[in-house]
Amino acid sequence: MNENHVLENPQDEPKIGPSTITRVVVVLLAVVLFSGFFGLGYWQVERRAWKRDLIERVDARVHGDAVTAPDQADWENVSRARDEYRKVMLLGTYRNDLESQVYAATDYGAGYWVITPMERVDGTIIMINRGFVPTDRRAPETRTDSMIDGQTRVTGLLRMDEPVGTFIRDNVPEENRWYSRDVKAMAIKQGLSPDRVAPYFIDADGKNNPAKLPIGGLTKISFPNNHLMYALTWFGMALLTLVGAWIVLRTRRPKNGQDTSDED
Structure with a gap:
């Protein structure tokens, strides 16, 4: 004889969640993605600091007093980082x-x-x-x-x-x-x-x-500095990874009307 036992207390309803293997895979994937996105965001923060320092240094060179152009004895020391602009x-x-x-x-x-x-x-x-x-x-x-x-x-x-x-x-x-x-x-x-x-x-x-003629003084000095936007994008992706993992891993109650009856 089959008898339906109705679960009247919602707290007694069975909960639906992912299997253990699924949990492990999701956690590992979330850790990898979060670490990667966060690392990229932090790298962009460092790049932003480097770019701002570069802009300040170049601005100081451009608007500083003119110095004698490096002679042959100093050519081997001329570099983009030290001398350009x-x-x-x-x-x-x-x-x-x-x-x-x-x-x-x-x-x-x-x-x-x-x-x-x-x-x-x-x-x-x-x-x-x-x-x-x-x-x-x-x-x-x-x-x-x-x-x-x-x-x-x-x-x-x-x-x-x-x-x-x-x-x-x-x-x-x-x-x-x-x-x-x-x-x-x-x-x-x-x-x-x-x-x-x-x-x-x-x-x-x-x-x-x-x-x-020729028309001189047309050097364009432009250093796009979009690193803050890039950093926020990567940090946002890291946050979304955590949210996505939480959605997958959370334990859910069955929808209303789902048959949760047991059979004897």
Whole structure:
């Protein structure tokens, strides 16, 4: 004889929960995901601190007093972390006959950076990005009034060599087509000894350019600092992992109307 025993006290209702194996798997997965997401969030916090320090250091360099550009004895110590965007000055003579042009897109439209070797009195060479010229003024003969002969002084920002081209195009030295300021490759193309060419170039401010060409001082300094947003995203994912694990692991009561009867 079957007899239904109705459970009148809700506290006596059987509870439904995951099995032991499921619990172990969920806990392990939650620990791994939480640790990974939290670690990524903490890394972004550290990156934010590093980026803010970088911005402060670069800002101090850009707006500081100009110092003499590193000479050959100090070239091996020049680095991106120590020197890039430092305001420097240089005295030398332009080698206008060895000019190169690098494709550029600026606020003035498409055109070219004019890269001209400057020779110091000791015979060493530093490449100078004199500035931007529009496409119709690319050829040197179209802007002879902008050429500077004899010794002159240049002030600008120190930049590091760009040997890898751009994410869209690679440099083609044999055809004299340049998309990044690879000063070493340019020097070799122009027949200069690479050992005599500095591993950096200078973005000139253009203050000494006659005829206002090339247009100098167009260096863009931008360090996106979205690390706080990234950190909050990863920490949020870590929190959601805990919430998801709790939802899976919690013990639930059966829905109303579910048959929880026992049979004798």
